[in-house]
Amino acid sequence: MKFLYIRFFTFYQNIKSKIAFYPSLFAMSGVLFAFIMMYMENRGVSRYLIDNIPILVVNNGDTALTILSACITGLISMMVFSFSMVMVLLNQASTNYSPRLLPGLISDRKHQFILGIYLSSILYCIFILFSIQPTGDKYQVPGFSVLLGILFTVVCIYAFIYFIHTISQSIQITYILEKIFNSARNTLERLLESEKENSKFSFPDSKDWHKYETEKNGYFQNFSQENLLEFCKQNDTLIEIIPVKGIFVLQGIPIFKSEKELDEESLKQIHKYIHFSRAELVSDNYVLAFKQITEVIAKAMSPGINDPGTALNAIDYLTELFQLRMLKSDESYISEENKAYIKVRTVNFEELLYNVMASIRTYCKHDIVVVQKLCIMFYYLQSQKAVKEDYHKCLKEEAERLIEDAESMLENRKDLSILEHLKKKLEL
Known part of the structure; x- marks a missing residue:
């Protein structure tokens, strides 16, 4: 029973990330509610309201048809207009910031909920429209259902106003950066909490273990921890996941080792628990947040955009994420009952820092203000505690590379004197 529950939970976690999941739920609820109202109409709800509160009931078939037709037409036009604006948002974000930001913007649940409200209201009005008998007497018109259709249309109008508000926020780079940062921070804090619980366990050397290859191509997105843990206990084995999350895995490449x-x-059975995808989300892989923020900085400092203000803001978020990453080791374990069963590799700190700084140095080494901001980042990170002393050594090496590149680009004496001051501050 527990195994079936885990399988169902895994299926739910996969399907809820799809953009059509919540709109589909809303749409089905609209159809279901329409049939419930048809049943209530057959039970005489409109007749009762006409006798007691006639102002709430539309009892003319032609009027009801006209109202519902107008509501359906207006709602469809509103939905088309709303999501034309979403396409404009995505195009602008891709052009001005980075195409890698698009999956996070598309998966925004607020926009999915609004689309769901539109769809459920449209389908409700359509099915109620079918039930109207305009040539019958007044009791054959679903008057109360028509009133609810009008109310749902009003709700959609307010949802449209809220949508305009959220879309105007979503286009701002500060909002995009904060969303990326919050998602990555939550993921890192969750991993750090898990690491505290599992740090006391040891894991044997896996050099001579049996290697098994993947059957699919795609980005190694995640794996079902509960299912894989249950598998290890049932088969009395240990497993090491070889690739790091977010890497593109080709068919035939070893993906895990088994004792x-x-x-x-x-x-x-194990291959069912390992998830591949053609898209990447920060909630599944915090390293993607570093890539996205790095690309925002590089795009902002490119000659076509030339927006150092955005780069400076992005460096602040990058600093906080690096500070959290310094508290995490390069390997983590999944355990239960005081025993580690699964070893998971992550991108090591040195590689992550180098990849980030290599891109930033290419586009920012000519700007003394941005270089100064990066040096402040290094100074702050060097003063923070780290899970490994090697992390501070990596920071010093990257700071030296940044200063070296900046010195090769800058010629102004004042700029060079600032670089000398930064070198002394960083003890380079």
Whole structure:
């Protein structure tokens, strides 16, 4: 029973990330509510309201048809206009900031909820429209249902106003950066909390373990921890996940090691627990946040955009994320009952820092203001505690590379004197 629950939960986690999930739920609820109202109309709800509160009921078939037709037409036009604006937002974000930001913007639940409200209201009005008998007497008109259709249309109008408000926020780079940062911070804090619980466990050397290859191509997005943990306990084995999250894995590349040799049935079972995707989300892989913020900085400092203000803001968010990453080790474990069963690799700090700074140095080494901001970032990070002393060594090496590149680009004496001051401050 627990295994079935885990499988269902895993399926739910996968499907809820799809852009059509919440709109589909809203749409089905609109259809279901329409049938419920049809049943209530057959039970005489409109007749009762005509006798007691006639002002709430539309009891003319032609009027009801006209009202619902106008509501449906207006709602469809509103929905088309709203999501034309979403396309404009996505195009502008891709052009001005980075195409890598698009999956995070598309998956915004507020926009999905608003689309769902539109769809459920449209479908409700359509099905109520079918139930109207304009040539019958007044009791055959679903008057109360028509009134609800009008109210749902009013709700959609307010949802449209809220949508205009959110879309005007979503286009701002500060909002985009904060959203990326918050998602990555939550992921890192969750990993740090898990690491505290599992740090006391040891894991054997996996050099001679059995390697198994992947059957799919795609980005290694995630794996079902509960299912894989249950598998390890049932088969009395340990597993090491070889690739880091977010890396593109080709078919035939080893993806995990097992302490014990596994049969074909067990391999098929494990492959179901490993998730691949053609898209990347920060909530699944915090390293993507570093990539996205780095690309925003590089795009802002490119000659076509030339927006150092955005670069300076992005460096602040990058500093906070690096500070959190310094508290995490390069490997993590998944355990239960005082035993580590699964070893998970992550991008090591030195590689992450180098990849980020290599891109930033290319576009920012000519700007003394941005270089100064980066040196402040290094100074702050060097003063923070780290899970490994090697992290501080990596920071010093990257600071030296930044200063070296900046000195090769800058010629103004004042700028060079500032660089000398920064070198002394960083003890380079």
